Amino acid sequence: MEAVVSDAPETLMALTLTVNGDRVRVAVSPTRTLLELLRYDLGLTGTKQGCDKGDCGACTVLLDGRPVNACITLALSVEGARVDTVEGLADGPRLHPLQDAFVRLGAAQCGFCTSGVLLSAKALLAENPAPARLQIKQALSGNLCRCTGYTKILDAVEDAARALCSKGQQP
Amino acid sequence: MLTLPPFAFARPTTIEAALDALATGDALLIAGGTDLLPSMKQGLFAPKTLVSLGAIAELETLSVAPDGSLVIGAGVTLSRLATDPEVAARCPALGQAAALVASPQVRNAASLGGNLCLDTRCPYYNQSEFWRSALGFCLKKDGDVCHVVPKGQRCVAAFSADTPLPLIAYGGSVVLRSRGSQRTLPLRDFYVADGVKNTVRADDELLTAVVVPPQPSGTRAIYRKLRVRQAIDFPALSVAVCGRQDAHGNVVALNIVVGAIAAAPRVIAGLDALAVGRKLERALIERVAEHVRRQCQPLKNIDLDPGWRREVLATEVTRALEQLSSCGPSSVAFGANPEATEETS
Numbered sequence: 001m002e003a004v005v006s007d008a009p010e011t012l013m014a015l016t017l018t019v020n021g022d023r024v025r026v027a028v029s030p031t032r033t034l035l036e037l038l039r040y041d042l043g044l045t046g047t048k049q050g051c052d053k054g055d056c057g058a059c060t061v062l063l064d065g066r067p068v069n070a071c072i073t074l075a076l077s078v079e080g081a082r083v084d085t086v087e088g089l090a091d092g093p094r095l096h097p098l099q100d101a102f103v104r105l106g107a108a109q110c111g112f113c114t115s116g117v118l119l120s121a122k123a124l125l126a127e128n129p130a131p132a133r134l135q136i137k138q139a140l141s142g143n144l145c146r147c148t149g150y151t152k153i154l155d156a157v158e159d160a161a162r163a164l165c166s167k168g169q170q171p
Numbered sequence: 172m173l174t175l176p177p178f179a180f181a182r183p184t185t186i187e188a189a190l191d192a193l194a195t196g197d198a199l200l201i202a203g204g205t206d207l208l209p210s211m212k213q214g215l216f217a218p219k220t221l222v223s224l225g226a227i228a229e230l231e232t233l234s235v236a237p238d239g240s241l242v243i244g245a246g247v248t249l250s251r252l253a254t255d256p257e258v259a260a261r262c263p264a265l266g267q268a269a270a271l272v273a274s275p276q277v278r279n280a281a282s283l284g285g286n287l288c289l290d291t292r293c294p295y296y297n298q299s300e301f302w303r304s305a306l307g308f309c310l311k312k313d314g315d316v317c318h319v320v321p322k323g324q325r326c327v328a329a330f331s332a333d334t335p336l337p338l339i340a341y342g343g344s345v346v347l348r349s350r351g352s353q354r355t356l357p358l359r360d361f362y363v364a365d366g367v368k369n370t371v372r373a374d375d376e377l378l379t380a381v382v383v384p385p386q387p388s389g390t391r392a393i394y395r396k397l398r399v400r401q402a403i404d405f406p407a408l409s410v411a412v413c414g415r416q417d418a419h420g421n422v423v424a425l426n427i428v429v430g431a432i433a434a435a436p437r438v439i440a441g442l443d444a445l446a447v448g449r450k451l452e453r454a455l456i457e458r459v460a461e462h463v464r465r466q467c468q469p470l471k472n473i474d475l476d477p478g479w480r481r482e483v484l485a486t487e488v489t490r491a492l493e494q495l496s497s498c499g500p501s502s503v504a505f506g507a508n509p510e511a512t513e514e515t516s
Contacts, residue, residue: 013180030180030221033208052173053209055403057276066250066279072208073280074201076180077225120275141402142274 017078019044020088028075035059035070038085046086046115050144057143060116061085067120067142086115089122097169098122098160107156109147117143121157129165133158173212182223186230186379190350192222194375200224202246203280205273206289214300215290215312230284230379233257239385245284245378249334250275252283262383264337264392264411271396272333274403284378287335287345287358291328291366291434292405293319293472311367319472326366329431329472331405335362336436337394338381340413340426346380347372355382359428359438366434366472387424390415393491397483399475406431407475408484412491414451420496422446427459427488432467432480439463451496460488 012027019042026041035052038044038061047070050058054072061070062084089096098118101107108114117140124131124139131139136157137150145153181192192198197219201207210216224230230246233255241261243252252258253270272278272286295303295318296311308314310326317323339359346355358381362369372378392413398404409430415423425446427439445462449455469480 011179030178031175033175049172053212054205054273054277057274060276063279067276068280069205069274069276072205074180074204074208074221074223076182077201077204077223079182079226138402139275142276144403 013076015076015079017080018082020084030074030076032075033071034061034063034068034073034075034078034083037075038070038083044085044087048112048115050112055144056113057116057120058113060119060143062119062123065123065126067123069142084119084122086118089118096122097163097167098125098157101156101160101163102153105152105156105159107148107152113143113145113147117145117153121160124157125161125164130161131157175208175211176214176217178218179220180223181220182226184226184228186227186348186377187350189222189224189227190348190375190377192220193377194350195220198222200377202230202282202285203248203277205277205281206285210290210297213298215296224282224284224377230282235261236382241383243283243381243383245287245380246282249278249281249283249286252334253278261386262337262341262343262392264340264394264413265334265383268333268337268394268396268411271394273405283334283381286332287338287361287381288370288372288378289332291326291369292331293326293328293366294474295319296328319470325364326434327470327472328366328434329405330362330369330434330436331431333394333396333406333409333430336409336411336428336430337392337413338383339428339436339438340392340411341383341386342426343384344382345378346382347376348379349373349376359436362435364433364435369434387415390424391495393494395487395491397480397487407473408432408469408480408487410484410487410491412488412495414495416451416496420450420452421448422451422455425459427463427491429463429467429484431473432469432484433472437467439466451492456489456492456496459492460485463488 015028016025038047047061048058050056052071054069059070060067064082098121120140120143136154183189183192199218199221201221202224224246230244232244233247234242236242249269249272253266258266295309310317311328319327343358344355345358345361395410396406397408398406411428414425417423425442429437464485467484469477471477
């Protein structure tokens with residue numbers, strides 16, 4: 001890997017990453033966060049801008065499979081990485097089992113936290129296909145929801161885990 | 172929407188190149204960025220250059236030295252610390268403390284070095300520039316008054332990191348490198364009670380690694396963290412206890428470190444005279460808890476009543492010592508892990 005240096009704040013720097021399976025090459029300012037890159041440069045507005053300082057989890061995306069807060073991740077720090085957002089969850093018109101469970105069980109109300117919650121849940125199920133309820137709570141502990149009281153979200157993740165296990169699918 | 176102030180960006184791939192970039196002046200180091208970036212968005216820091224440590228592989232190693240010490244690169248993430256088998260075997264309370272930091276998202280990005288160098292926090296400091304300007308700013312940033320201690324001359328923002336407490340209790344050290352020099356110092360001497368800058372790290376130094384010495388057989392350590400929510404929050408109070416008893420239950424060694432009280436962690440003095448050679452039973456536990464309470468005077472540097480925090484500190488120390496001695500109920504209240512009592516051998 002080569003060292004990357006920008007001499008001045010206004011200099012745009014080249015960045016290559018993979019977003020939802022597509023290789024993307026863009027020029028970004030050093031001050032661009034990953035969240036701003038996704039929403040304002042790539043038009044992927046499914047990732048939400050909430051507190052913008054790493055508290056609420058609305059901007060959660062998967063960075064090489066692990067959930068991170070995109071609002072406090074510098075775009076230039078994800079050079080060469082794989083980023084997955086909520087737009088990459090569904091398979092064409094077919095919802096991901098997590099999305100399907102969230103719709104059926106009413107786990108999304110205002111919906112602002114939902115994309116972040118879905119990605120935290122996806123990372124959990126990839127690591128642990130049959131999590132206990134406490135493990136789901138711990139995995140979602142960085143995602144604040146002000147509508148549901150969390151119960152329906154936990155129910156939906158349990159439901160999706162069962163659906164994925166019965167189909168023998170990978171989350 | 173909170174935007175970052177302008178800065179230039181360097182992403183070196185070696186420690187030497189990072190030190191060169193740091194030595195250019197007005198540069199700050201960034202690893203996970205989970206502490207620095209929110210603060211930059213609030214106008215608390217505006218460096219000319221950010222030097223990223225994310226591409227330096229040497230900082231991400233975790234190895235056991237020939238003498239049995241665990242050497243942890245400063246770039247190791249908190250999630251890795253929380254699940255690493257060597258950490259679990261040799262210094263489990265460190266893994267437990269790492270697992271209690273913030274949220275899964277933050278732990279996946281945040282580094283051990285960043286947690287050790289975490290900025291102190293205060294309700295009058297961690298605010299937007301607009302909010303701070305309404306009070307005429309404060310001692311820690313842009314002003315000359317302290318709103319916590321109105322006539323105070325020294326910033327008392329709270330030490331809010333979790334991992335340093337068990338590391339100090341285990342007798343851990345930090346390795347600091349600058350261009351052409353390197354020094355190792357005990358972590359307990361790394362911190363100073365000044366909320367503006369609470370470490371002795373020079374501006375051109377990089378904390379490269381943490382060394383945890385091998386623990387004598389039978390050493391047990393516990394980390395307890397009090398906070399309003401069981402996730403995301405910084406500690407309102409934190410306690411690390413590390414100790415050892417002989418076959419008769421008599422205390423051979425006992426260290427207690429308290430956090431979130433002042434700008435530096437408080438290493439409790441006088442424990443050898445009080446506890447060593449005595450059985451860790453109810454009477455001694457109560458005496459030690461009272462001893463700790465007397466040495467700690469919480470301030471209004473956290474949004475919880477200081478008097479209440481002081482009383483609860485005695486309770487937290489009691490619970491930690493009960494867990495240590497296994498002579499009482501293994502309480503799991505206030506954020507302690509169910510597995511909070513571990514034994515190293």
